[in-house]
Amino acid sequence: MDPVDSRPTPLLEVRALAFSRNEEPVFGPLEFAVDAGEALLVQGGNGSGKTTLLRVLAGLLRADSGEVAIDGNPADHHLRSRAIAYLGHLPGLKGDLTALENLEFLCGLQGRRRAQLPGPAMAMVGLGGYEDALARQLSAGQKKRLSLARLWLSPAPLWLLDEPYANLDLQGIELVNRMVQAHLRGGGAALVTTHGAYAAPPVRTKLLEMEARR
Numbered sequence: 185m186d187p188v189d190s191r192p193t194p195l196l197e198v199r200a201l202a203f204s205r206n207e208e209p210v211f212g213p214l215e216f217a218v219d220a221g222e223a224l225l226v227q228g229g230n231g232s233g234k235t236t237l238l239r240v241l242a243g244l245l246r247a248d249s250g251e252v253a254i255d256g257n258p259a260d261h262h263l264r265s266r267a268i269a270y271l272g273h274l275p276g277l278k279g280d281l282t283a284l285e286n287l288e289f290l291c292g293l294q295g296r297r298r299a300q301l302p303g304p305a306m307a308m309v310g311l312g313g314y315e316d317a318l319a320r321q322l323s324a325g326q327k328k329r330l331s332l333a334r335l336w337l338s339p340a341p342l343w344l345l346d347e348p349y350a351n352l353d354l355q356g357i358e359l360v361n362r363m364v365q366a367h368l369r370g371g372g373a374a375l376v377t378t379h380g381a382y383a384a385p386p387v388r389t390k391l392l393e394m395e396a397r398r
């Protein structure tokens with residue numbers, strides 16, 4: 185068989201992807217691919233477009249041009265919502281629900297991985313005992329941990345993690361790394377933004393360097 189044909193289809197493939205605001209280019213055109221079992225570290229200084237790229241990939245912003253394929257298929261809204269778990273800067277929690285209710289609500293909305301349950305996921309991220317705490321009463325790091333529990337429960341294979349280490353203590357940073365490692369071992373992939381001088385998951389990693397345009 186032709187060795188080219190035997191290459192696996194990337195979990196994520198991006199071709200000529202470009203985004204601008206008010207006719208000012210923010211990034212692109214970008215080309216990259218991420219296979220199952222791989223992480224892509226998206227590096228760059230403040231304002232270089234890392235968050236914007238992840239929001240475009242998640243379908244929260246519309247690119248000017250280019251193509252995004254997930255598992256070889258054009259990434260329409262339906263495919264994105266099934267295949268992508270997005271961890272943004274804001275935790276996206278319902279403040280008046282308890283921590284556990286937040287996870288149950290999101291599992292109801294987005295489904296969850298088989299064999300994973302909200303209670304054990306809370307314990308895994310170090311929030312055992314906080315099940316009945318209102319989300320708005322959690323500290324910034326605890327909110328981030330709750331978002332990590334939600335990520336862990338998600339059945340989506342492609343993780344888009346925007347500054348996942350922000351607000352976390354050392355154990356939290358190790359937690360993120362362990363989660364990324366386990367996710368990749370299970371056949372998932374992850375894009376992780378970082379400023380560079382920060383932690384990075386100790387996994388098979390590619391680099392994408394972003395540069396500020398102004």
Ligand SMILES: Nc1ncnc2c1ncn2[C@@H]1O[C@H](COP(=O)(O)OP(=O)(O)OP(=O)(O)O)[C@@H](O)[C@H]1O
Pocket residue numbers: 205210228229230231232233234235236237379
């Ligand atoms: N909502 C917005 N409206 C207008 N411009 C924006 C908006 N969000 C971001 N920008 C601009 O787009 C550019 C890229 O921003 P982005 O947040 O993607 O950078 P980043 O690399 O994630 O930065 P940081 O490391 O500071 O989080 C910046 O010049 C920023 O000022």
